[in-house]
Amino acid sequence: MEDRTETSTPRLLNLPSETLLPILSHLNFDDLKRCSEVCRHLNELTNDDALWKQQCHIHFLLQTCPKEITWKQQFLNYFTDYGCCIEQYKKVRLAWNKIEEIIQTLDRQLAPQLNGPATEDEIRAAESRMGCRFPDDLRCSLKLHNGQSEEGFGLCGCITVSSYFQSEKLLDCDIMANFFMEGGGKALGCVPISFCNMARCSQLLAILPTGGFELGQVFYLVPDSRSDEDFDQFITASSYAEWITELADSLSDVFPKIQGSHFRFVNDPSCVAVTDEVFTVKVATCFIADLSSVHPPNFQYSYRITMSMAADASRDLSCQLETRHWVITDEDGREEYVDGPGVVGEFPTMTPGSEYSWVSCTAFSTTYGNMKGYFSMRNLKTGDRVNIECPCFHMKCLPYEHAQQRRERLLELKKEV
Numbered sequence: 001m002e003d004r005t006e007t008s009t010p011r012l013l014n015l016p017s018e019t020l021l022p023i024l025s026h027l028n029f030d031d032l033k034r035c036s037e038v039c040r041h042l043n044e045l046t047n048d049d050a051l052w053k054q055q056c057h058i059h060f061l062l063q064t065c066p067k068e069i070t071w072k073q074q075f076l077n078y079f080t081d082y083g084c085c086i087e088q089y090k091k092v093r094l095a096w097n098k099i100e101e102i103i104q105t106l107d108r109q110l111a112p113q114l115n116g117p118a119t120e121d122e123i124r125a126a127e128s129r130m131g132c133r134f135p136d137d138l139r140c141s142l143k144l145h146n147g148q149s150e151e152g153f154g155l156c157g158c159i160t161v162s163s164y165f166q167s168e169k170l171l172d173c174d175i176m177a178n179f180f181m182e183g184g185g186k187a188l189g190c191v192p193i194s195f196c197n198m199a200r201c202s203q204l205l206a207i208l209p210t211g212g213f214e215l216g217q218v219f220y221l222v223p224d225s226r227s228d229e230d231f232d233q234f235i236t237a238s239s240y241a242e243w244i245t246e247l248a249d250s251l252s253d254v255f256p257k258i259q260g261s262h263f264r265f266v267n268d269p270s271c272v273a274v275t276d277e278v279f280t281v282k283v284a285t286c287f288i289a290d291l292s293s294v295h296p297p298n299f300q301y302s303y304r305i306t307m308s309m310a311a312d313a314s315r316d317l318s319c320q321l322e323t324r325h326w327v328i329t330d331e332d333g334r335e336e337y338v339d340g341p342g343v344v345g346e347f348p349t350m351t352p353g354s355e356y357s358w359v360s361c362t363a364f365s366t367t368y369g370n371m372k373g374y375f376s377m378r379n380l381k382t383g384d385r386v387n388i389e390c391p392c393f394h395m396k397c398l399p400y401e402h403a404q405q406r407r408e409r410l411l412e413l414k415k416e417v
Contacts, residue, residue, distance in 0.1 A: 013039070013041060013042070017045060020045055021045060021048060021050070021051070024045060024046060024048075024051055025050075025051060025054060028055075029055045029059070029075065029079075032046045032051060032055070033046075047072065049070050049071045049072060050071075052070070052071040052072035052074070052075045053065070053071040055071075055075050056071055056074055056075050056078070059075075059078075059086055059089065059090065060075070060078045060082070060089060060090075060093070061090060061093055061094070061097075062074065062078070081120070081143060082140060082143060084136065084139065085136035085137065085139050085140035085143075087136065088136045088137040088140045088241055089140050091137070091241045091245060092137055092140045092141050092144065092241055092244060092245075093140075093144065094245070094248075095241075095244045095245045095247070095248040096141070096144050096145065096244070096248070098248040098249070098251070099155070099247070099248045099251055102248075102251045109152060109153075110152065110153070110155060112149075113148045113149045113151060113152050113155075113169075114145050114148055114149075114155075115145055115146040115147050115148060115149060115172060116145070116146065117142070117143050117144055117145065117146060118142040118143055118146035118172065118173050120143075122146070122173060122174070123139055123142055123143070123173050126173040126174055126176065126177035127177075129177045129180075129181060130177050130180045130181060130186070130191075132207060132208055133207075134173070134176075134191070134207065135205070135207060135216060135239070135240055137239060137240040137241035137244075138191075138193070138205065138207075138240045141240065141244055142172070142173050145170070146172045146173060147169070147170045147171045147172030147173075147175070148169040148170045148171075150169070153167045153262070154167040154168040154169035154170070154194065154196065155168075155169065155170055155247070155251075156168035156169070156170070156194050156203075156247065156264070157250065157251075157262045157263055157264030158262065158263045158264065159263070159264050159286055159288055159302060160263070160302070160359060161288065161291070161300075161302045161359070161361045162361070164199065164288075164291065165198050165199065166196045166198065166199040166201060166288075166290060167196055167198065167199075168194035168195060168196045168201070168202070168203065169194060169195060169196070170193065170194055171192055171193060171194060171195055175192070175195075176191040176192060176193070177191075179191060179192050185204075186210070187210065187211065188204070188206075188210070188211035188213070188221075189206055189207060189208030189209060189210035189211035189212075189213060190204040190205060190206050190207065190208075190211060190213065191204065191205055191207055192204055192205075193205050193218065193240065193243070199290055201220065201289075201290040202220075203218055203219065203220055203236055203243075204218070204219055204220075204221060205217070205218050205240055205243075206218075206219075209413055211406070211410075212406035212407060212409045212410035212413070213233070213406060214238070214409075216238060216239040216240065217235060217237070217238055217239075218235070218236045218237040218238075218239070218240060218242075218243045219233040219234060219235045219236055219401075220233060220234045220236065220289040220290060220398075221233055222234060222289065222290075222292060222293050222294065223293065224293075224294070224295050224402075224403045225293065225295050225296055226295055226403075227403065230403035231403055232293070232294040232295060232400055232401065232402055232403055233400060233401050233406075234289040234292065234294075234397070234398040234399070234400045235398060235399045235400060235401065236289075236398060250264070250266075263286075263304070264286050265284035265285065265286045265302070265303075265304050266284055266285055266286060267282075267284040268283075268284070268285075268393070268394070271283045271284070271391050271392075271393050271394075272391055273389040273390060273391035274389075275386075275387070275388045275389050276317075276386075277310070278309060278310050278313045278317055279307065279308070279309055279310075279350065279388045280307070280308045280309075280310070281305065281306070281307050281308075281375075281388060281389065281390045281391060282305070282306045282391075283303055283304070283305050283306075283390065283391060283393040284303065284304045285301055285302070285303045285304075285393055285394070285395050286301065286302045286303070286304075287299070287300075287301055287395065287396070287397050287398055288300040288301065288302055288361075289397075289398055292397065294400050294402060295402075296365075297365045297366065297367075298363055298365060299363060299364050299365070299366070299367060299369075299395075299397040300361065300362075300363045301361060301362055301363065301364075301369075301395045302359060302360070302361045303359070303360060303361070303362070303371075303393060303395070304357060304358070304359045305343070305357065305358055305360070305390065306355060306356070306357040307321075307348070307350065307355070307356050307357075307375070307388065308350075308354065308355040308356075309350040309351060309352055309353065309354050309355075310352065310353075311352055311353035312352070313352045314352070315351065315352055316379075316381050316382075317352075317379070317386075318349065318350060318351045318352070318379070318380045318381070319349070319350055319377035319378055319379045319380055319386050320347055320348070320349040320350070320377060320378050320380060321342060321343065321347050321348050321349075321350075321375050321376070321377050322341065322342070322347065322376050322377065322378050322385075323339060323340065323341055323342070323375070323376045324338075324339070324340055324341075324342070324343055324373065324374075324375050324376075325337075325338075325339050325373045325374055325375075325376065326338040326339075326371055326372070326373040327371070327372055327373055328362065328369065328370075328371050329369060329370050329371075330364050330365065330366040330368070330369045331364070331366035331367060331368040331369060332366055343358050343360070343375070344358045344359070344360060346358070349380070350377065362395070364395065367396065367397045368394070368395065368396045368397075369394075369395050370392050370393060370394045370395065371390075371392070371393055371395075372390060372391065372392035372393070373390050374387045374388060374389050374390055375387070375388045375390065
């Protein structure tokens, strides 16, 4: 029988460096650290800068490194700042990359309103006052931008209906802590992440179970008419990371810019109607959680209609709007017919290349509803009537939770305790 001694047994460390390095490239940063403590040879190999360049890209999305430091030092610097929230960093950073790009290219007025990063000491001071810790994804975001300044419009997009105007700004960690300690947040187990001074509304983030909310959930609180002390909630996201990601996507793909600010209208690309290959009507909608309620069921929406006439159309087809005609249908199939002169009190004229937009509102007692119809126009030359079609546009409220559901969750928590 062949005698196989220990020295003849293949060992990982006997492999050449050019073979070991590709193997090490499959390890995470914490595994690389453990390997560096095994022996001098592995310590030397795990210091290879190409390995740490890869770790910088994977975890912190870094593409460049200052010439005066190594990639490993670059990784350690970022890990010092973001190591506590490294699992959330990539998603939150990608969202902020998108937001920063949009601001720089399309809305530079917002750029100076974004605060710089919060320091670890500032975040810990806020957490010390609250006696609890911010979620990792929120901490990560605060370390990139610590809210907004008080000037100008809010990053969350504007909503306007008649005399109502909403423009929520992102809050800094100090204001969050103030609300938690003095504004009822401790009892709710929530901190505000946005606030509008004019509408006095805010989106809250559940960070403790004391209020019965799902941890990490972002939502609007709305009064429950059945009790003076209870609130229902419209849910905007299941986590802060999801919330900031959806905001970034909305800024880049959805929110239109109107008169110098982004508005929170959701554009459905399929919601377009073309009449006679000349007139185009598009509709975008917005659910207004702050004006809505679950009890009683009253779901408020704003919608923006844009009518345009093709630039190459004949001037003989120019016309002026006279009346509007709507068929409004709720989730139960109930229909309401509405006719009236003009739109928002105006009678716009359409000529080749012209465009006219207006904002109006509606409400449903069901969680879904739609509207469709047409606009009756009068040809300026012949006096003939022309009907311009408006596409069917859909309105669906945010998911919500009843106050009773939250009370039941609190009871279950108390039983577990």
